[in-house]
Amino acid sequence: MLNSSYNQAPLIEIPDPMLRAVLFFPLFCLALLSAPFSARAAMEIQVIGGAASKISVAMVPFQAAPGQPVPALTQIAGGDLERSGQFRLVDVGGMQQPVAPAQVNYGIWRGKGADAVVIGQVAALPGGRFEVRFHLLDAVKQTQLAAFSYTISATQWRPTAHQIADIVYEKLTGIPGAFSSRIAYVQKQGKRFELRVADADGQNPRTVMRSNEPVISPRFSPDGARLVYVSFEDKKPVVYMQSLRDGGRSKVAAFKGSNSAPAWAPDGRRLAVVLTRDEASQIYLINADGSGLTRLTRGGNLDTEPVFSPDGQTLYFTSDRGGSAQIYRVAASGGEPRRVTFSGGYNVSPAVSPDGRHLTYISREGGRFRVVLHELASGQTRVLTDTARDESPSFAPNGQAVLYATVQGGRGVLGTVSLDGKTRTRLSESGVDAREPAWGP
Amino acid sequence: MNKIFWPILLALTLSACGTTTGTQATVEDRTGDQTGATAAKPAGADSTGVDGTGVAGSALPADQYAGDPRKDPASPLSKRSIFFDFDSYVVKPEYRPMLEAHAGYLQSKRDARLILQGNADERGSREYNLALGQKRAEAVRRALAVLGVSDAQMEAISFGEEKPRNEASTEEAYAENRRTDVVYADE
Numbered sequence: 295m296l297n298s299s300y301n302q303a304p305l306i307e308i309p310d311p312m313l314r315a316v317l318f319f320p321l322f323c324l325a326l327l328s329a330p331f332s333a334r335a336a337m338e339i340q341v342i343g344g345a346a347s348k349i350s351v352a353m354v355p356f357q358a359a360p361g362q363p364v365p366a367l368t369q370i371a372g373g374d375l376e377r378s379g380q381f382r383l384v385d386v387g388g389m390q391q392p393v394a395p396a397q398v399n400y401g402i403w404r405g406k407g408a409d410a411v412v413i414g415q416v417a418a419l420p421g422g423r424f425e426v427r428f429h430l431l432d433a434v435k436q437t438q439l440a441a442f443s444y445t446i447s448a449t450q451w452r453p454t455a456h457q458i459a460d461i462v463y464e465k466l467t468g469i470p471g472a473f474s475s476r477i478a479y480v481q482k483q484g485k486r487f488e489l490r491v492a493d494a495d496g497q498n499p500r501t502v503m504r505s506n507e508p509v510i511s512p513r514f515s516p517d518g519a520r521l522v523y524v525s526f527e528d529k530k531p532v533v534y535m536q537s538l539r540d541g542g543r544s545k546v547a548a549f550k551g552s553n554s555a556p557a558w559a560p561d562g563r564r565l566a567v568v569l570t571r572d573e574a575s576q577i578y579l580i581n582a583d584g585s586g587l588t589r590l591t592r593g594g595n596l597d598t599e600p601v602f603s604p605d606g607q608t609l610y611f612t613s614d615r616g617g618s619a620q621i622y623r624v625a626a627s628g629g630e631p632r633r634v635t636f637s638g639g640y641n642v643s644p645a646v647s648p649d650g651r652h653l654t655y656i657s658r659e660g661g662r663f664r665v666v667l668h669e670l671a672s673g674q675t676r677v678l679t680d681t682a683r684d685e686s687p688s689f690a691p692n693g694q695a696v697l698y699a700t701v702q703g704g705r706g707v708l709g710t711v712s713l714d715g716k717t718r719t720r721l722s723e724s725g726v727d728a729r730e731p732a733w734g735p
Numbered sequence: 736m737n738k739i740f741w742p743i744l745l746a747l748t749l750s751a752c753g754t755t756t757g758t759q760a761t762v763e764d765r766t767g768d769q770t771g772a773t774a775a776k777p778a779g780a781d782s783t784g785v786d787g788t789g790v791a792g793s794a795l796p797a798d799q800y801a802g803d804p805r806k807d808p809a810s811p812l813s814k815r816s817i818f819f820d821f822d823s824y825v826v827k828p829e830y831r832p833m834l835e836a837h838a839g840y841l842q843s844k845r846d847a848r849l850i851l852q853g854n855a856d857e858r859g860s861r862e863y864n865l866a867l868g869q870k871r872a873e874a875v876r877r878a879l880a881v882l883g884v885s886d887a888q889m890e891a892i893s894f895g896e897e898k899p900r901n902e903a904s905t906e907e908a909y910a911e912n913r914r915t916d917v918v919y920a921d922e
Binding site for chain 1: 850858862863866869870891893
């Protein structure tokens, strides 16, 4: 069964007296009514480059009974696979549409270069539900690699397609897929800020919070049920937590001074935050309910952007304690921080890979801010992007790609890049500014 | 006179916007959201916040600030921005007369509260820039503390690069945005 709870993303609206007054006019109410439709405008996806050797998959359109809707299941799942850079889609135009493995003519598919074939069918069930069956077949060995059946509602085509892509990806690469995961980001339109949650392909965006004041640094809880973020709605930065199930909000850190840069501990019970209540920006640990504040870093320097290692034992953070912005690590239990980055004068915004072996961060070189991958064991680094104003990198839940923000044609866009730097995608919507992305579960 | 109408306006607006929220929920339903749960919550959040702001906004008489020395363009108290050099967090000597005036005002009015809003230019990480803006706010806070202002009367915060005075991506704009603003809480 598919988990549909992730779709529940209620909208929080931060009130503004001026805006409310304007809304009094029916015309403006109409304008606002239409806003949710624009929120559904699809992001455009572009793939740039890709790996040299790719797995060829034939995604055969699933067969539906006459009169039934034919959803774009194979199109969505195929797009997922293609965007990873590890797959090539075999042209399936004019081919037979087998629904059972026994009907598959492997010779034809081999002739078209397919390493694997995906077939399936959709059947209507009573009560407006559907059954989706699919088979993943090895075209070389002529064996079945996977077969699944889903019973879904009419609103679950997309999540179903992403799950199919996850299974195909995992069976053919040995690595779990991340196509069913979600991203959060902030969209700026005029003077309005919207915190949004979308599918990992940038589609199906849902606004979960709106404000006339800036919002930055959203982060998913490890279970994906909550977001923490920094909102300026109180005329200063305050760390808020919001449930994605019921929209309930609470302040996690609203101390004197600035409150920012929240990061979840892997157990989802504690957070690291940056506070200025005692002196310059310093890192503190705090329980998710706002209790139990303890200070982690000390000194009159600037410490910010903490992030936990997957085992929760170490935090990486940005500091200017060495005279320039560099990344350091410190034990979650405290102690003396150790410097991690040494080359260049500006390395910021660290994120740790799910296996704890890599960091990604933003590095400035020759006036360009670009995404870097840093292997912790060897210290080796690789620049992954060729843009100039990259920000906020975060790893996919399967560690195979990095999501980041950059500027293209004068506006903020989101992109992903594979760890070899060879496959880049752009998730962009025309006329808006997207920034501060975070990849969640 | 205008202010009397605000609560009425707001109340009408609220009822008008109930419709809006309901429609949003309906739209989200197509994406698979649970409509019932989403409809009520945001409307509730709206009403609380709007009521609160409405009350606070209408309480002050219009002539509250008549004769306020902080509003007198001839007074150094009307000067509110301290600009910083690139990558610098040092308050330049030229701001001393202005800060002395604010320190004197705060010492004469113990209930006055000052918010120091640090800012940074847009280059680089938003969180790092938030911390850089904080350094600029703290620099002004320390300067005022040296001039005898009580810590209890001051709060240093940062807007980072989020609220630029000049939105252009030029050196001139960056210089304008490397700044701490001095704002009184009752303004």
